[in-house]
Amino acid sequence: xxxxxxxxxxxxxxxLGRYDEMFLENGQPQPAFYTLLKLLDKNTLEDFQHYRxxxxxxxxxxxxxxxxxxxxxxxxxxxxxxxIPRVICACDWRQLEKGLLQRVQALxxxxxxxxxxxxxLKDKIIPHELIESSAGYNPRMCHITPPxxxxxxxxxxxxxxxxxxxxxxLEDNLRTPSGVSYVLENRLTMKRVFxxxxxxxxxxxxxxxxxxxxxxxxxxxxxxxxxxxxxTPGVNNSAFFEHSYLARKMGCYLVQxxxxxxxxxxxxxxxxxxxxxxxxxxxxxxxxxxxxxFSGNHSMLGVPDLMKAYIAGNVVLANGIGxxxxxxxxxxSFVPQMIRYYLTEEPILPQVPTYLGFVAKEKDYILQHxxxxxxxxxxxxxxxxxxxxxxxxxxxxxxxxEKIKANPRDYIAQEVVELSTCPTWDLQKLAPKRVDFRPYIxxxxxxxxLPGGLTRxxxxxxxxxxxxxxxxxxKDTWVLNDEDEYVQGEQA
Amino acid sequence: MISRVAGICFWMSxxxxxxxxxxxxxxxxxxxxxxxxxxxxxxxWSVVCVMGVEQKFEALYSQEDKNQEEIIQHFxxxxxxxxxxxxxxxxxxxxxxxxxRDSINNELWDxxxxxxxxxxxxxxxxxxxxxxxxxxATVQEKCQSYQGVLHNTIARTNxxxxxxxxxxxxxxxxxxxxxxxxxxxxxxxxxxxxxTAQEVAHWLNLLESCGAHEIFMTYDxxxxxxxxxxKFLILNETFPRSILYCFEKAHESLLHIQTNAxxxxxxxxxxxxxxxxxxxxxxxxxxxxKSELHGLLNExxxxxxxxxxxLSEDFFDPQINNLIFDETVSGGQQ
Numbered sequence: 097x098x099x100x101x102x103x104x105x106x107x108x109x110x111x112l113g114r115y116d117e118m119f120l121e122n123g124q125p126q127p128a129f130y131t132l133l134k135l136l137d138k139n140t141l142e143d144f145q146h147y148r149x150x151x152x153x154x155x156x157x158x159x160x161x162x163x164x165x166x167x168x169x170x171x172x173x174x175x176x177x178x179x180i181p182r183v184i185c186a187c188d189w190r191q192l193e194k195g196l197l198q199r200v201q202a203l204x205x206x207x208x209x210x211x212x213x214x215x216x217l218k219d220k221i222i223p224h225e226l227i228e229s230s231a232g233y234n235p236r237m238c239h240i241t242p243p244x245x246x247x248x249x250x251x252x253x254x255x256x257x258x259x260x261x262x263x264x265x266l267e268d269n270l271r272t273p274s275g276v277s278y279v280l281e282n283r284l285t286m287k288r289v290f291x292x293x294x295x296x297x298x299x300x301x302x303x304x305x306x307x308x309x310x311x312x313x314x315x316x317x318x319x320x321x322x323x324x325x326x327x328t329p330g331v332n333n334s335a336f337f338e339h340s341y342l343a344r345k346m347g348c349y350l351v352q353x354x355x356x357x358x359x360x361x362x363x364x365x366x367x368x369x370x371x372x373x374x375x376x377x378x379x380x381x382x383x384x385x386x387x388x389x390f391s392g393n394h395s396m397l398g399v400p401d402l403m404k405a406y407i408a409g410n411v412v413l414a415n416g417i418g419x420x421x422x423x424x425x426x427x428x429s430f431v432p433q434m435i436r437y438y439l440t441e442e443p444i445l446p447q448v449p450t451y452l453g454f455v456a457k458e459k460d461y462i463l464q465h466x467x468x469x470x471x472x473x474x475x476x477x478x479x480x481x482x483x484x485x486x487x488x489x490x491x492x493x494x495x496x497x498e499k500i501k502a503n504p505r506d507y508i509a510q511e512v513v514e515l516s517t518c519p520t521w522d523l524q525k526l527a528p529k530r531v532d533f534r535p536y537i538x539x540x541x542x543x544x545x546l547p548g549g550l551t552r553x554x555x556x557x558x559x560x561x562x563x564x565x566x567x568x569x570x571k572d573t574w575v576l577n578d579e580d581e582y583v584q585g586e587q588a
Numbered sequence: 589m590i591s592r593v594a595g596i597c598f599w600m601s602x603x604x605x606x607x608x609x610x611x612x613x614x615x616x617x618x619x620x621x622x623x624x625x626x627x628x629x630x631x632x633w634s635v636v637c638v639m640g641v642e643q644k645f646e647a648l649y650s651q652e653d654k655n656q657e658e659i660i661q662h663f664x665x666x667x668x669x670x671x672x673x674x675x676x677x678x679x680x681x682x683x684x685x686x687x688x689r690d691s692i693n694n695e696l697w698d699x700x701x702x703x704x705x706x707x708x709x710x711x712x713x714x715x716x717x718x719x720x721x722x723x724x725a726t727v728q729e730k731c732q733s734y735q736g737v738l739h740n741t742i743a744r745t746n747x748x749x750x751x752x753x754x755x756x757x758x759x760x761x762x763x764x765x766x767x768x769x770x771x772x773x774x775x776x777x778x779x780x781x782x783x784t785a786q787e788v789a790h791w792l793n794l795l796e797s798c799g800a801h802e803i804f805m806t807y808d809x810x811x812x813x814x815x816x817x818x819k820f821l822i823l824n825e826t827f828p829r830s831i832l833y834c835f836e837k838a839h840e841s842l843l844h845i846q847t848n849a850x851x852x853x854x855x856x857x858x859x860x861x862x863x864x865x866x867x868x869x870x871x872x873x874x875x876x877x878k879s880e881l882h883g884l885l886n887e888x889x890x891x892x893x894x895x896x897x898x899l900s901e902d903f904f905d906p907q908i909n910n911l912i913f914d915e916t917v918s919g920g921q922q
Contacts, residue, residue: 156705157698157701157702157705158698331683331686331687336686340686340687340689340690341689343689343690344689344690344694348690349590349690350690350691351590352592354592355590355591355592357908359908365590366590366591366592366906366908367589367590367591368589368590368591368594368746368750368845368849368853368854368903369589369848369849369850369851369853370849370851370853
């Protein structure tokens, strides 16, 4: 009944035995996306080459870059962008949204509990040694309610899709999840490159993100019209573009540590009109660097005595201090229990079975199966400090085994999970490449999921690594609208 | 606005103004050198002096290289070792723009970023080799789009005023240096009254460097005599590149900054600027001797530097213990 695709997708063939999000195993388009694929298919490969150059120019002129430290000096590079979108239908999205809200709510309750009464430890749901040995756990934050009352203002939950029906959580990012600026810029580029497709599809808008986020931050302050600032480590940080981008879109000051100072437990920013009081700080500086007088390190990135102001309740920090304990990759394995414990609900989103170096038996299993497992550092990020067993050399595995034996608590391992693929430009044609997905959840007075997110794609042949620092690229993520989708936020 | 950001606005604008000035001097010199008249001594070397990088050049190149126009031009345009080469100035301006993207608008960032990306491109390199004049004219045009976007799209709030201060004070310094070096080039005479054909060509070149040739000719008593030209470039109150004009407009910007903030911060800078303007207006430039002119120009340069330093103390890098606390000030955005 449907006419075959004869343009861009003419020769596209999904990988054998892998779930492809856009095409069936027999090479036919997924029925839900047929109309949309047909629109994209109107382009020839030559048109597509032309669009790619157009997109590159847009990114470069816009300065949408991140810093890569290949040599001593960082060089600015474009985050490689793939023009074929990743599409999520309305019904999948509804389910995903529910699952994300549930998960973040449980993690938020967990942080309140851990830095409060620690009921979950007393009830022996999570071993207390696991918490106490977590690098992200900060005992000095116990019995301190974060000003504003929320730990996780912004989170990014990394997901993969293993088959048709399920998104599966790979890890939680509850400290300073990055990437949302690429999501917004990718969309803008797509609109410029494929205006006709947007006109005919019903793709949910993501434009409101900066406003939603600012509202969430503002809602946390007791002050009327509070001063909200974004604290960046500076122009040499790899995500500086994002910090600057958000400051512009949210209409708030972008500050560095040296711009702020604390006077009588209150925070001020130095301005040309004299000092001004700061009420909320969206900080992109890690816990350890945010206040040299608190952490005892001599970093210039932070603000001396900022923690005094925080503890006195005079400034809101987003995200809260001490969140690392909740996105520790070993504690991740207990999130389903948290959901049952705090919410008395069954987890909506499944997650990947995980072996903990912390548990002696599981450690042995990890060491015996290094060639089959993916091993990660519990507080690692950006694809650094991990071992992808099946692709590693014998020497790499031996070296890694030593590290695990030396600090078993620091490592977890997971079976290799197959990632779904999406059609992606590869040299001269479209080829199936593996993708993951990071949606963003904003919490203020309400909790809200951005209808979209960062789809990262492993561009290299047969690769599973999607991190931007390791040869990954990104795609725009289109969440399709349907008629009865008006409910946009749920009570936090 | 944030103190540090005010400083970056100021410097970004200064660097771009420096690029435009260097380009103007280069263009004037290219054209000048093509006339059949014997050229005044060290015509290209004097450009190095205008930029104040003689020592840097001498450290990197040999004595003979001072007569090699290709080498000097390359030094001024491309050399990474020259802190004020066009390339370095553009790089720093663009880096600054990147830091303060949240305080300027997208169009202004875009025009600076494009200028930098173009400058680094093969197209620019090829153009430089093929036709230096067109290369310079292209850079100049792009610098002027910066000025155009700045004036036509940026709100008249503090970021604008600090950018304006940046280019005005830089421009005043550059006009001062151009004038000083050109006097320096001329054969020694007790008074600055001299009108050989060679020197007339030289004066025209000087006016050209300041973009003032045609405007100058429309003024009354516009004789191509050193003293008249000097008076025009120092004291004219209507020409946007004259020294007095730059200072008066800088003063205007300072007043705006203080009014916007309802604050006395910046008084130190303002007093210094007012004193300098008052003194400058009293100078009998047309009667001044050549030897005295050099002293006067030097004094202007030193005062300008001092004003920039005070500006920095007042606004860009305030000491916390000097800050005035106003507990009623809270909230509100930039």
